[in-house]
Every structure is written in C-alpha cells, then in structure tokens.
Amino acid sequence: MLQKIQQHLERNFSFIKGKRLLLAVSGGIDSMVLLSICKKLQLDVGVAHCNFQLRGSESETDARFVEEKANVLQIPFFLQVFSTESYAGEQKLSIQLAARKLRYDWFNTLLIQEHYDFIVTAHHLDDQIETFLINLSRGTGLEGLVGIPAQNGNIIRPLLEISRAEIEVYAKENHITWREDASNASDKYVRNRIRHHVVPVLKEINPSFLTSFQNTIAHLQQASHLVIESSEMVFEKVVIIEEDTLKINCKKILQYKNYKTYLYQWLKDYGFTAWEDIYSLVEAQSGKYIFSPNHLLLKDRDYLLLSPKKNREEKEVYYIEKEVKNLKFPLNVTLCQTDNILEPTNNSIFVDQNKLSFPLEIRKKREGDYFYPFGMNGKKKLSKYFKDEKYSLLDKEKQWLLTSNNEIVWVIGRRVDKRFLADLKTQKIVKIELK
Structure with missing residues (x-):
C-alpha cells in the first residue's frame, strides 16, 4: 500500500513536494497509518490533535498517545483542548458540526502561526461511501453526490483511494498501534448505522462494490x-455585474431548459435555501423578493437583482460641517472654494455658498422628497424622478442625496x-465633487 500511496501522491499531489504538512491525527487507525506513511516518505510534517472533551478520560488518553508517537518520531506536536458541548450550545450547532468548525478554525490558525502549507486528513474510501449514502438518504443534488474532494483549498486527503480494509492490513503488517474510539461501535450516529448495516449489505450484493x-x-x-463549465458560459450571456449587484436577465435565463440548475449554481454560495421560491421569482411580479442571512434577491422588471442586505447599523445621515473639505464615507465627496463656474456634471456641481445651510447632510430618500432638477421645468417629486429615470428598486435604496x-x-x-446653482453674480462659489 505504501507504493500505492506514493504513486497517488506523485500523480495527484506533486505540488506538495518541499511543502510543510500539518497532519490531523486523532489516534485512530487511519490517522496513525497516514502518519507512518508520511514519515516513511520523508515528508516535512507536524501533528495536530484535538481533544474535544467528549469521552472523559478516554479523550485525555488519546491525546497522550498521539503526543508520545509524535515524540518518538521526532515530529512537532500541537494540542488543542475544546469545550465542545458548551460551544455547540452557544452556537446552536450539533456536536459534530461544532467539532468540525472548532477543528478547522484551529488548523487554519496553526497553518499561519507555524508556517505550514497544507492540512492533511486521513479520510479514506469508506468515508467517501458513507458520506455519499448519508447525502443520498437526506436528498441532495449532484453536488452532494460527488464525494469528499481530494483537495479543497489548503486541505488534502491522500487516502481517498484507499479502503479501510487496506488500511487495517497495512497497520497489522507494519505493527502500527492505534486507539479505538468506543463511539465508533455505537449506532447512535447515522454514519455508524450506515457503516455497520448498509455498506456490508452492498458489499455482499456486489463483491466489487x-x-x-x-x-x-x-x-x-x-x-x-x-x-460548472456550462453555468459559467451561460453566466456570461445572461448576468450583468454592477458594483456589488448581480443582475440576472429573466427573459434570457428562461430560454434555457435547465435554468433552475444555473440559478442554483450562481446563488448557492449566498446562503439561500428556499429554492422553489427562487425559481418562481423569475416569473413573479416586480417587487417580490427573498432574503438569505446576508443577501437580498429582488425581482425588478426584467431582472433578478442580487445584492448584500443593508447593514441595519449603518448611519442614515452623515453631516458635513462648514469647515469640512472632504468626506470619505459613505461617499468620497470634496468641497472647495473656486472662482470658476462650469456646467454641472454627474460628478461635480458649482453652488452658491450663501444658499447653503450648514451642516449639510448626506442621506437616503424620505417620503415627500422633491427638488427642482437642473435642465427641467418646475419641481418634481423624487419618486417621480426615480420612475422617469427608470431606477430599479435597489437603485432607489442605494441613491444618496446631499x-x-x-x-x-x-x-x-x-x-x-x-x-x-452658482451664477455670475455669486460671490462665494463652492465646487462639490464626487470622487
């Protein structure tokens, strides 16, 4: 098996040559075999062990066992003790999800602090099967059936082509000792029930399973x-990116038979879960919307508009005192005295200082707002101006007023x-410019 692993590394992970690897070692048979193989291949490794304090004295014994093995092999050892149950309660997570988040957050911190390049885990072929069946049993799309990736960013899994049976044979032949987690024998967890009762039947039905x-x-x-490739090509044809907003053309996306798949691919990383509502939004009336924890998906005329949700803690009003020459937030606006008057543009205006009452305010729209637009006759309600200028609902929310x-x-x-506006008789001309 050593040769098989070595060939697998050379074929799929040649980029780790000369890199520093942080091994996630629990003390179980798979991680102890991984440690042994990495040592025999003379890779530059360190060992990271998590004590989740979930099994009393057994957790303490596991930590001492892994530390002793690392010391014998003269490999750097790192230990972190977590209050997993307390964290799970505080974050309203299951124990498994809490342990996963704690584990990987710590691993990534170690990468930076100790200058390692990759995290290496001991996931193997049987883990692939169990994950596949768990996702299948719960209902999933293609994404949930492709298995655990051999590489995910800075995480690599070199044992994914190796079965648990092969790992056990290698451990016995090489006299590798390990710690057996008693919870693995319990049917309390779904993964264990699949491991003990479903997978053996599948192997019995098909010996080459x-x-x-x-x-x-x-x-x-x-x-x-x-x-993925198809969704990227269609994205180029039907989606426009404007600052922090994605504009999905509903008429164009509906021309594709599998438009729901494309929408899912584009929106799945934004925290949405109500997919049938999202698919219905394409043909809904203007003004309908769906929230995710951090984003808003809005139907506006012929488009679905995806944008970050407004920060409710954001100040609604920003003041410009008379002596202020520059405001950096929420917009980069400068004010300066000048003797020249030019025609106003989108980004600069020339106003009469004597007509201004300080402090000036930068704010969003309010009910009843009106103004006298330059180049138009009479006054106009701001809402009517927005309509005439074909503002989207998001454009209206994002528009700042001075x-x-x-x-x-x-x-x-x-x-x-x-x-x-300043004119030739104006004594104090102020140029206000949007940078």
Whole structure:
C-alpha cells in the first residue's frame, strides 16, 4: 500500500513536494497509518490533535498517545483542548458540526502561526461511501453526490483511494498501534448505522462494490465539471455585474431548459435555501423578493437583482460641517472654494455658498422628497424622478442625496437642484465633487 500511496501522491499531489504538512491525527487507525506513511516518505510534517472533551478520560488518553508517537518520531506536536458541548450550545450547532468548525478554525490558525502549507486528513474510501449514502438518504443534488474532494483549498486527503480494509492490513503488517474510539461501535450516529448495516449489505450484493463506487464517483465528478463549465458560459450571456449587484436577465435565463440548475449554481454560495421560491421569482411580479442571512434577491422588471442586505447599523445621515473639505464615507465627496463656474456634471456641481445651510447632510430618500432638477421645468417629486429615470428598486435604496436644511441640493452623481446653482453674480462659489 505504501507504493500505492506514493504513486497517488506523485500523480495527484506533486505540488506538495518541499511543502510543510500539518497532519490531523486523532489516534485512530487511519490517522496513525497516514502518519507512518508520511514519515516513511520523508515528508516535512507536524501533528495536530484535538481533544474535544467528549469521552472523559478516554479523550485525555488519546491525546497522550498521539503526543508520545509524535515524540518518538521526532515530529512537532500541537494540542488543542475544546469545550465542545458548551460551544455547540452557544452556537446552536450539533456536536459534530461544532467539532468540525472548532477543528478547522484551529488548523487554519496553526497553518499561519507555524508556517505550514497544507492540512492533511486521513479520510479514506469508506468515508467517501458513507458520506455519499448519508447525502443520498437526506436528498441532495449532484453536488452532494460527488464525494469528499481530494483537495479543497489548503486541505488534502491522500487516502481517498484507499479502503479501510487496506488500511487495517497495512497497520497489522507494519505493527502500527492505534486507539479505538468506543463511539465508533455505537449506532447512535447515522454514519455508524450506515457503516455497520448498509455498506456490508452492498458489499455482499456486489463483491466489487468499492471499485464500482469509485467509477461512479469519477463519472459524477466529470458531470459536475460539465455543469460548472456550462453555468459559467451561460453566466456570461445572461448576468450583468454592477458594483456589488448581480443582475440576472429573466427573459434570457428562461430560454434555457435547465435554468433552475444555473440559478442554483450562481446563488448557492449566498446562503439561500428556499429554492422553489427562487425559481418562481423569475416569473413573479416586480417587487417580490427573498432574503438569505446576508443577501437580498429582488425581482425588478426584467431582472433578478442580487445584492448584500443593508447593514441595519449603518448611519442614515452623515453631516458635513462648514469647515469640512472632504468626506470619505459613505461617499468620497470634496468641497472647495473656486472662482470658476462650469456646467454641472454627474460628478461635480458649482453652488452658491450663501444658499447653503450648514451642516449639510448626506442621506437616503424620505417620503415627500422633491427638488427642482437642473435642465427641467418646475419641481418634481423624487419618486417621480426615480420612475422617469427608470431606477430599479435597489437603485432607489442605494441613491444618496446631499441636502441643505432638508432640501435636496444634489441627487448625488445624477442631477443637481437648480435653486442652489452658482451664477455670475455669486460671490462665494463652492465646487462639490464626487470622487
């Protein structure tokens, strides 16, 4: 098996040559075999062990066991003790999810602090099968069936092509000792029930089940790559990116038979879960929307607009005192005295200082707002101006106004109020510019 692992590393992980590897070692047979193999291949490794304090004195014994093995092999050893149950309660997570988050957060911290390049875990072929069956039993898409990736960012899993049976044979032949986790024998967890009762039946039905499963995973991964490539090509045709907003053209996306798959691919990383509602949104009336924890998906005319949710702690009003020359937030705005008057543009206006009441305010729209747009006749309600200019609902929410004594001086970046404009008789001209 050593040769098989070595060939697998050379074929799929040649980039780790000369890199520093942090091994996640629990003390179980799979991680102890991984440690032995890495040592025999003379890789530059360190050992990280987590004590989750879930099994009383057994957890303490596991930690001492792994530390002793690391010391014998003269390998750096790192230990972290977690209050897993308390953390799970505070974060409202299951014990398994809490342990996973604690574990990987610590591993990534170690990578930085101790200058390691990759985290190496001992997941093997049987873990692949169990994960596949768990996801299948719960209902999943293609993404849930492609298995555990051999590499995920800075995490690599070199044993994924090795079965548990092969690991056990290698451990016995090489006299490797390990710690047996008593909880592995319990049927309390879904994974254990699948391991003890489902997988043995599948192996009995098909003696070549492991090989067949590997082939199936390979085919699913190829199909997944096709979906990703296709979604990227369609994205270029139907999606526009404007600052922090994605605009998905509903008419164009509906031309694709598998448009739901594309929407899922584009939106799955934004925390949405109500997929049928999202698919219905494509043909919904304007103004309908769906929230995820951090994003808003809004139907606006012919588009779905995806944008970050407004920070509710964001100040609604920003003040500009008379002596202020530059405001950095929420917009980069400068004010300066000048003797020249130019035609107003989207990014600069020239106003009469004597017509301004300080402090000026930068704020969002309010009910009843109106102004006298430069280049137009008479006054206009801001809501009517937005409609005439074909603002989307998100555009309206994002538009900043410069006001004086609660009167609009400038729809910033768009249109100035002609009442405040400087003329040839103006004694104090102020240039206000959006950088």
